[in-house]
Amino acid sequence: xxxxxxxxxxxxxxxxxxxxxxxxxxxxxxxxxxxxxxxxxxxxxxxxxxxxxxxxxxxxxxxxxxxxxxxxxxxxxxxxxxxxxxxxxxxxxxxxxxxxxxxxxxxxxxxxxxxxxxxxxxxxxxxxxxxxxxxxxxxxxxxxxxxxxx
Numbered sequence: 431x432x433x434x435x436x437x438x439x440x441x442x443x444x445x446x447x448x449x450x451x452x453x454x455x456x457x458x459x460x461x462x463x464x465x466x467x468x469x470x471x472x473x474x475x476x477x478x479x480x481x482x483x484x485x486x487x488x489x490x491x492x493x494x495x496x497x498x499x500x501x502x503x504x505x506x507x508x509x510x511x512x513x514x515x516x517x518x519x520x521x522x523x524x525x526x527x528x529x530x531x532x533x534x535x536x537x538x539x540x541x542x543x544x545x546x547x548x549x550x551x552x553x554x555x556x557x558x559x560x561x562x563x564x565x566x567x568x569x570x571x572x573x574x575x576x577x578x579x580x
Contacts, residue, residue, distance in 0.1 A: 431462065434489065438481045439464065447503045448510060455504055458496040459473055462505040475500045511568040519544045522575040525552060526568045539573065 431449065431511040439446055464478055465472050479500040486496065491522045509515055510522065524539040538560050541552040 434485050438478055438485065441481070442474055442477050444470055444478065447507070447514075449569065453492070456494045458492045458494065459499070460496060461499045461501075463501060463507075465503055470502045473497070475502070480548070489542055505570050505572065505574065509567075509572065512564045515542060515550055515570070516565060518542050518572060521550065521572050523570055524573045525562070525570040527562065527566050528568045531562070531566050535560060 431451065432446070434518070435446060435449070442464075444464040444466045447465040448461075449463070450461045451458045462482070464474060466474070468564040479498055482500070483498055486492070486498070507514075509518060509525075519542055520538065521542055523542050524537065526537045527533070529536055538554060539554050540554040540560075543553060543559075543560065544553055549561060551561050553559050559568050
């Protein structure tokens with residue numbers, strides 16, 4: 431699927447943020463999240479959906495029917511890959527740590543920063559910081575900064 435997506439995304443000037451697939455005997459569901467600096471529009475999603483549908487119909491690589499959903503990852507997107515953290519420096523995030531995280535914290539929220547050693551830092555209120563590595567994260571997502579309007 432990723433191989434089929436590449437040329438379509440390149441033509442539209444967007445990048446793959448995430449891809450999920452699920453299937454049963456009769457139907458396959460593909461959720462494709464696209465992004466680009468400055469954000470994606472409905473027109474981007476529609477163009478990718480139309481082009482990819484045409485490719486999938488020709489390739490006929492999945493038994494039964496399929497449902498294709500193309501969207502932006504959204505303002506409160508999940509951060510599931512190290513690359514997502516790297517590209518989100520300066521953004522406000524909520525991060526839940528795995529049990530036994532050395533800092534003893536279970537969850538923090540603040541502004542993400544990249545560290546020179548490849549790790550990450552979250553800047554909390556009052557100037558405090560928490561350093562962590564990607565492997566310490568149980569789940570994370572971008573969030574709206576408290577008190578700030580969209």
